[in-house]
Amino acid sequence: MLENKANPTINKSTGLPRKRFYRARAHSNPLSDSHFPIPLSPSHVDYSLHYPQLFPSSDQINGSKIQFADIGCGFGGLLISLSTLFPETLMIGMELRDKVTEYVKERISRLRVANPGQYQNISVVRTNSMKYIPNYFEKGQLSKMFFLFPDPHFKEKNHRRRVISPHLLHEYAYVLQVGGIIYTITDVEELGEWMKSCLENHPMFEALSQEELEADPAVKLLSTATEEGQKVARNGGQTFQAVYRRIVPAS
Amino acid sequence: MEDPPIEECEHDDINKTEQDTQMEESKQNNKDVEVAPALIAVHPTQNSVAVSVGSDLRVFNVPEDCAVTLVDESGGASHNDSIRAIKYGANGKLFVSAGDDKLVKVWSTESWRCISTVYSEKRVSALAVSNDGLHVCFADKFGVVWVVDLPGVDGSEAPLNRKAVPLLGHYCSIITSLEFSPDGRFIVSADRDFKIRVTVFPKKPLDGAHEIQSFCLGHKEFVSCLAFICTPDYLQGILVSGSGDSTVRMWDVISGSLLDTCEVGAKAEQLKFDTSEANCSTVTDICTIPDCTLIAVAIQSLQGIMLLSCNLPSETLSVVKVVSIVGENFIPTSLGSSISGGLLWMVTGASKLSGSDHSSLSRVKVISGFRKSSPDSLEQEPVVLGDCEIPGGAKLLEKLQGSISIDEKVFLAAAEAVKTAMCNLLIKKQYSVEKRECRKRTRNDKKMR
CATH class of the missing domain: 2.130.10.10 (YVTN repeat-like/Quinoprotein amine dehydrogenase)
Structure with a gap:
């Protein structure tokens, strides 16, 4: 850890990057044209870049694919909690803001160094998930999708920028396998109701029962694992969650 | 760096507070967007042919040999x-x-x-x-x-x-x-x-x-057109698509897998007489000939059309030939065909051309030689019909073109107009760093203090 002393962006005691050096705006416009690289198709996603220890070379196929996606992963708190909870599962965070993505990248690589053998199953990518989900995942590839504290977009004019919307749910239903689970949580009551009603009205999703929610270890992380969730808890705020399962629609 | 908050879909949302120079530029862009290429559609049994230019819709009844009101x-x-x-x-x-x-x-x-x-x-x-x-x-x-x-x-x-x-x-x-x-x-x-x-x-x-x-x-660029190949053996159909990446691709719609890619741009490039322009082999339209496996392709730099053949058992695409239209600067903007008739209809033209006397213009041409009897090859050489050989003849042309004879200059203008219209509409705008900063400074969603 000697080299860290010279690097002020790294916290000396934890060896992790410090958030203050990765300041970013709270929001980003998902409608603007993107100028970052996008894989041509899911088969073009280079797993060796994301999971170098598990995929030593880019042409190696060991059969396993990304199963969890954290959409709008922010500073990556959920990914890091999930990594040790599901050590055998590959997962990826998707974030539109450039600097935030850089922070998560650095955080993961530091964690990998500090804890050999751990945190090899998580990674992050800068992308606009509202546009390019089908470029990253095949049909039925994912078993869990997380939407934690998304941008509320209060104005009605901007509702189409919301990450949970009737049209986008079709795409999420496409990449989720039957039985896969979509997790949403927010501290904005209006948005919580919106997300719940979108999911409720979609024929390919059904709500989890109370028992199922209590038995699911990922549900506990929704309000505790992320930086945003911790902030809400600190301020004594309320949260609203909606957890739904992908089902085969009754025809 | 954050992207400027420019919504990509509506181009007419001009920032009112922008500087004069930018204003002019935006207006210019706006004008270009409004130029619409001429379109053609053919009734499935060739009972009628329709052409649209600008807001004008022109229809000709072929069997009764009369213009439709x-x-x-x-x-x-x-x-x-x-x-x-x-x-x-x-x-x-x-x-x-x-x-x-x-x-x-x-x-x-x-x-x-x-x-x-x-x-x-x-x-x-x-x-x-x-x-x-x-x-x-x-x-x-x-x-x-x-x-x-x-x-x-x-x-x-x-x-x-x-x-x-x-x-x-x-x-x-x-x-x-x-x-x-x-x-x-x-x-x-x-x-x-x-x-x-x-x-x-x-x-x-x-x-x-x-x-x-x-x-x-x-596809590596915008997808401009789609068509299905449908033969009695393949009733579910095979999808083909054309794109700004100068390719025509063939797909299995059930799995979404890419079956074959045909680099039509490279082929068109070889034929070009004028090599000064680069990167203009965008596929503007494709048209499948019913009941056979031929695909007609309109390419932005090609005077005429390219014919592709799809081999269904081996799931491959190949170039059959290029049908050139000599003498006229005819780069089709839209293609159409019908189940009966064995003809390929083409139109070129655009509306609201600046620097032209005509407010809108179009030119219709027809290629014959497509018959059911030979599904994957051409029975006879495809022939570009003369104006009088077209079904409906001069009467049809008068209706669909607006006039029988078209000034040579307008062809070039049409080709150019279509190119800019497509560029403005479909190609992502690249901004320099300075321009980006300037747009950010003048964004209108900022709170006024």
């Missing part, structure tokens, strides 16, 4: 801005037209009366009629596909101005083409973000289309 007593508004899509229904009973005036007009091909006028919230970029003729789908500039049902088309029900409901959405990407699969199971939509989406067309379309069958991914 459109009757609009539906009470709805008439087209008053560029028409962006025209299409016949698969059974030939319906014809639909739509465009920048946000109107979708449904016509009966029997009486050529307007059955229904549907008001869209946004400008319309693509159209499709379901195979049973009961639903019309249209895509708007925000990437939403809407559906309207049309029961009582044959009956005497009074014309209704129906309200459309959203069917599916591409996230804020202009939809360039909409097609139903020949078996009617899927609706396929292509967008300028390189995507082709295959959606199961639901039994109750008014409840929305929830199930995505596949995404066909592989």
Whole structure:
């Protein structure tokens, strides 16, 4: 850890990057044209870049694919909690803001160094998930999708920028396998109701029962694992969650 | 660095506070966008041929050898801005037209009366009629596909101005083409973000289309056109698509897998006499010849068309030949064909050309030599018909072109107009760092202090 002393962006005691050096705006416009690289198709996603220890070379196929996606992963708190909870599962965070993505990248690589053998199953990518989900995942590839504290977009004019919307749910239903689970949580009551009603009205999703929610270890992380969730808890705020399962629609 | 908050779909949302120079530039861009290429559509049994230029819709009845007068007593508004899509229904009973005036007009091909006028919230970029003729789908500039049902088309029900409901959405990407699969199971939509989406067309379309069958991914630029090859052996059809990446690709819609790619741009490049222009081999339109496996391709730099053949058993595409049109600067903007007739109809032209006496112009040409008897090869050499050999002859040309003879200069203008229209609409704008900063400073969503 000697080299860290010279690097002020790294916290000396934890060896992790410090958030203050990765300041970013709270929001980003998902409608603007993107100028970052996008894989041509899911088969073009280079797993060796994301999971170098598990995929030593880019042409190696060991059969396993990304199963969890954290959409709008922010500073990556959920990914890091999930990594040790599901050590055998590959997962990826998707974030539109450039600097935030850089922070998560650095955080993961530091964690990998500090804890050999751990945190090899998580990674992050800068992308606009509202546009390019089908470029990253095949049909039925994912078993869990997380939407934690998304941008509320209060104005009605901007509702189409919301990450949970009737049209986008079709795409999420496409990449989720039957039985896969979509997790949403927010501290904005209006948005919580919106997300719940979108999911409720979609024929390919059904709500989890109370028992199922209590038995699911990922549900506990929704309000505790992320930086945003911790902030809400600190301020004594309320949260609203909606957890739904992908089902085969009754025809 | 954050991207400037420019919404990509609507280009007419100009920032009012921008500096004068930028203002002028935006106006210029806006003008270019309004130039619409001429379109052609042919009735499935060649009962009629329709051409649209700007807001003008021209129809010619081929068997009766007379121009058609459109009757609009539906009470709805008439087209008053560029028409962006025209299409016949698969059974030939319906014809639909739509465009920048946000109107979708449904016509009966029997009486050529307007059955229904549907008001869209946004400008319309693509159209499709379901195979049973009961639903019309249209895509708007925000990437939403809407559906309207049309029961009582044959009956005497009074014309209704129906309200459309959203069917599916591409996230804020202009939809360039909409097609139903020949078996009617899927609706396929292509967008300028390189995507082709295959959606199961639901039994109750008014409840929305929830199930995505596949995404066909592989194009590296905007997808400009879609078509299905359908032969008696392949009734479910094989999808082909053309793109700004100068390729035509063939897809399996069930799995979304890419079957073959044909680099038509490279081939067209070899033929070009004028090599000064680079990178203009965008595929503007493709048209499959019914009941055989030939595909006609219109390319932005090619005077004429390229013919591709699809080998269905081996699932490959290959270039058969290039049919050049000599003497005239004819670069087609749109292609059409019918089940009977064995003809390929082509049009070139554009509306609202600056620096031209004509407000809008079009030129129609026909290639013959496509027959059912030889499904994967040409029975005879395809021949570009002379004006008098075209069915309907001078009468047809007078109706569809507006005049019989067309000034040579306008061809060049048309080709140029189509190119800029496509560039403005479909190619992502690249901003320099300074320009980006300037746009950020003048963004109008900032709070005033």
